[in-house]
Structures are given as C-alpha cells and as structure tokens.
Amino acid sequence: MTKTLFSTAALEEVTEIKQKRAYDKLNQLHLPIIALGHARKEAEPDRGETNQLESESYIKKHNSSRSILSDKGLRKTLRFDYHETAKHQENPMSKLLKAAPFVEEKLEHLKLMCAELKDKGLTPRMEVILVGVHRASKLYTTKKKKFCESFGAECEIHRLDEKIDEASFLRKLKEMAENPKVHGCFVQLPLPDHLSGLDVAHLIPPEKDVDGFHPENLYNVMLGSGKALWPCTPLGIMQLLEYYQIPVLSKHVVIIGRSMIVGKPLAQMMTNANATVTLCHSRTKNLHEYTKQADIIVSAVGRSRYLNESYLNEGGQQVLIDVGINHDEEGKLCGDIDAEKIKDKVHAYTPVPGGVGPLTILSLSQNLLQAAKNHL
Numbered sequence: 001m002t003k004t005l006f007s008t009a010a011l012e013e014v015t016e017i018k019q020k021r022a023y024d025k026l027n028q029l030h031l032p033i034i035a036l037g038h039a040r041k042e043a044e045p046d047r048g049e050t051n052q053l054e055s056e057s058y059i060k061k062h063n064s065s066r067s068i069l070s071d072k073g074l075r076k077t078l079r080f081d082y083h084e085t086a087k088h089q090e091n092p093m094s095k096l097l098k099a100a101p102f103v104e105e106k107l108e109h110l111k112l113m114c115a116e117l118k119d120k121g122l123t124p125r126m127e128v129i130l131v132g133v134h135r136a137s138k139l140y141t142t143k144k145k146k147f148c149e150s151f152g153a154e155c156e157i158h159r160l161d162e163k164i165d166e167a168s169f170l171r172k173l174k175e176m177a178e179n180p181k182v183h184g185c186f187v188q189l190p191l192p193d194h195l196s197g198l199d200v201a202h203l204i205p206p207e208k209d210v211d212g213f214h215p216e217n218l219y220n221v222m223l224g225s226g227k228a229l230w231p232c233t234p235l236g237i238m239q240l241l242e243y244y245q246i247p248v249l250s251k252h253v254v255i256i257g258r259s260m261i262v263g264k265p266l267a268q269m270m271t272n273a274n275a276t277v278t279l280c281h282s283r284t285k286n287l288h289e290y291t292k293q294a295d296i297i298v299s300a301v302g303r304s305r306y307l308n309e310s311y312l313n314e315g316g317q318q319v320l321i322d323v324g325i326n327h328d329e330e331g332k333l334c335g336d337i338d339a340e341k342i343k344d345k346v347h348a349y350t351p352v353p354g355g356v357g358p359l360t361i362l363s364l365s366q367n368l369l370q371a372a373k374n375h376l
C-alpha cells in the first residue's frame with residue numbers, strides 16, 4: 001500500500017498524478033552513505049543530480065506550507081540532504097571547512113521538520129542532566145538548548161548539585177528517561193569523580209539516546225543500519241565531508257584517538273562508507289608514518305596544536321579534520337591542529353572554533369527530531 005507522503009496542505013496543492021510522480025522519484029533517492037553503510041551513491045553522480053533538482057524544486061514550492069516532511073521523517077530528509085550537497089560540486093572548494101554554511105542550511109530543514117511534527121500534535125522535547133559547575137559543560141548545554149529552541153523544539157536543563165549522591169542522581173535520570181513527554185535526553189559529560197564510574201550509556205533508553213552512545217545504537221552503526229541514532233561528532237564529520245564534496249570512497253582515513261564517542265564509531269562509519277581506515281592511539285608507533293599516507297586525517301586527541309606540518313606529506317592534497325577542543329597556555333581555545341603551520345600545506349581543514357563543534361550540536365538536534373518522529 002502506498003504510504004501518505006505529503007501533508008494535507010501539500011495535497012491540496014498538487015494533483016494526484018504529480019504526487020505519485022514525486023513519490024516515485026523520492027523512492028528512487030538513496031540514503032546517504034552514513035545511513036546506508038555503503039557509498040555506492042558516490043559513483044552515481046548523474047542520477048543524484050537529476051533527483052536533486054526535482055527534490056529541490058519540491059522543497060522550494062512547499063516551504064511556505066511547511067509540507068516537505070513525509071511520515072518517514074528525518075531519514076527522508078537525509079535523502080534530500082544528500083542530494084542537495086550536489087550543488088556544491090560546481091563551487092571551488094573552500095580550504096577552510098567551516099560548519100556555519102552547512103549548519104545554516106540544515107537549520108531551515110530542522111525548522112520545517114519540527115513544524116511538521118507540531119502539526120501532528122508532537123512538540124519535540126529534549127532534556128539534559130548537568131551535574132555541577134563544570135564551565136565548559138555549562139557552555140555546551142546552553143548552546144545545545146539554544147540551538148534546539150532556534151528550530152522550535154523544547155529543551156530543559158536539569159542542573160544538579162556537584163555533590164549529589166548516586167541514588168538521587170539515578171532517580172533523577174530515571175525520571176527524565178521515563179517521562180513520555182521527553183523524546184530525547186542525555187547526561188552532559190564529564191560527571192564528577194564520584195559518579196564517573198556509572199555506565200551512563202546504558203542508562204538512557206536507546207530510543208531517546210540522542211547522543212548515540214547506547215550499545216544498541218552503536219550496534220546499528222556497525223551494521224550501517226538506518227535505525228541508529230548516530231553518535232553526534234562522527235555523524236557531523238561525515239555530513240561535513242559530504243557537504244564539501246570530499247569523497248571518502250576508497251580513501252585512506254587515518255583517525256587519531258579511539259574513544260567511544262569519536263574515534264571508534266567514526267572508524268566504523270568511515271568503513272561503512274568504503275574508506276580504508278587506520279585507527280591510531282597513544283600506543284601507535286611512528287604515528288607520522290601513518291598520517292603521511294593518509295588522504296584524510298581526523299585528530300581527536302585533545303592536545304593543543306600538536307598536529308603540524310611534520311605529520312603531512314608533500315602532496316598538499318590531504319584533508320584535516322580537527323575534533324580537539326583545547327586551551328593553549330594563554331587560555332585561548334584551540335584545536336589539535338596547528339592551523340598556522342599546516343594551512344598552506346593541505347587541501348582543506350576544519351577550524352577551531354567553527355568546525356566540528358557546531359556539527360556535533362547539529363547532529364544532536366537531528367537525532368532529537370528522529371527520536372521524536374519515531375515516537376509518532
């Protein structure tokens with residue numbers, strides 16, 4: 001049976017034949033590489049462009065009536081997203097891979113999606129537990145809340161005392177996780193020492209796990225299944241590369257850092273996207289030898305500006321993704337990459353700030369809308 005694809009408002013505007021045609025076209029669209037787990041689409045640009053034009057004109061036509069969302073929600077939107085990136089092909093690549101243009105573009109989609117959900121009687125709601133007064137954590141949660149509210153979702157931060165005992169913390173967490181009005185939730189890390197042994201990833205139900213840390217979501221990432229709520233930072237990196245038309249298919253990606261929130265899931269997602277991945281860490285010998293062989297280097301170490309020209313090859317074609325958020329000796333925010341030293345020696349690199357950070361917040365929001373959508 002054909003599922004309803006468009007909202008009532010849109011149905012009034014298009015004839016049945018047009019709707020059927022658009023539906024057929026949409027069904028031909030491919031999921032993005034991150035969702036499918038395979039990068040076949042990269043080898044089929046022509047088909048992608050055709051579909052992109054049609055889907056774009058549809059979005060433009062129906063923007064005002066907030067009708068682009070299907071009942072398949074974010075996954076469908078990701079299909080749109082993937083093809084929309086094709087328009088950047090004609091642009092010369094910017095050396096600085098800033099998040100802002102991509103985030104701005106996505107924000108419009110998120111607004112539309114959120115409005116569509118509200119039309120169906122559901123206001124996406126995220127709740128966060130923040131323990132203590134960790135300065136960076138306070139800043140991050142506030143940014144996440146602001147971003148959520150900017151596209152129409154609700155967000156509440158539960159600020160708990162630094163010294164809260166484990167039982168009270170768990171009670172609060174359970175209350176948040178079991179609240180049917182909450183579609184997505186997470187605990188802002190790090191937790192104070194006396195709570196840091198708790199396995200928070202297991203405590204948030206997988207269907208509300210907007211951070212994408214739950215083992216069930218990670219398993220879906222390994223499968224390359226579209227069901228996953230994606231780990232946010234890796235999802236942001238994959239999307240940014242897609243946006244700037246930087247292919248990963250058959251490329252050698254060297255990831256430095258093997259944490260559960262960045263390096264390991266990213267290695268899996270890159271593998272799903274048919275990259276060849278080398279995952280490095282503090283016990284890797286001769287790190288320079290690996291990075292010099294890389295097409296794409298992702299650094300998620302957390303060491304101020306350590307990655308300089310000595311890690312690069314002479315080709316000038318490498319792409320550098322900087323996940324690190326550090327403060328230098330003067331207290332200035334900086335990444336793992338020494339931008340001054342590498343900027344003329346690579347094809348492209350992400351800045352800090354303004355690179356991977358905003359993408360992580362964007363991914364969190366995408367997961368929230370997906371979780372809310374699944375709730376319908």
Ligand SMILES: NC(=O)c1ccc[n+]([C@@H]2O[C@H](COP(=O)([O-])OP(=O)(O)OC[C@H]3O[C@@H](n4cnc5c(N)ncnc54)[C@H](OP(=O)(O)O)[C@@H]3O)[C@@H](O)[C@H]2O)c1
Pocket residue numbers: 233256257258259260261262263280281282283284287300301302303323324325326356357358360
């Ligand atoms: N932009 C964002 O949105 C975002 C999101 C998450 C994290 N971050 C930032 O990214 C950085 C990493 O975060 P994380 O949570 O993934 O860190 P983490 O859990 O501390 O892991 C750091 C990783 O770096 C490796 N490492 C440490 N020293 C190394 C060295 N000298 N050579 C090679 N590898 C080395 C460690 O190896 P071992 O495993 O052997 O110890 C570990 O795998 C931090 O600055 C964090 O603030 C940013």
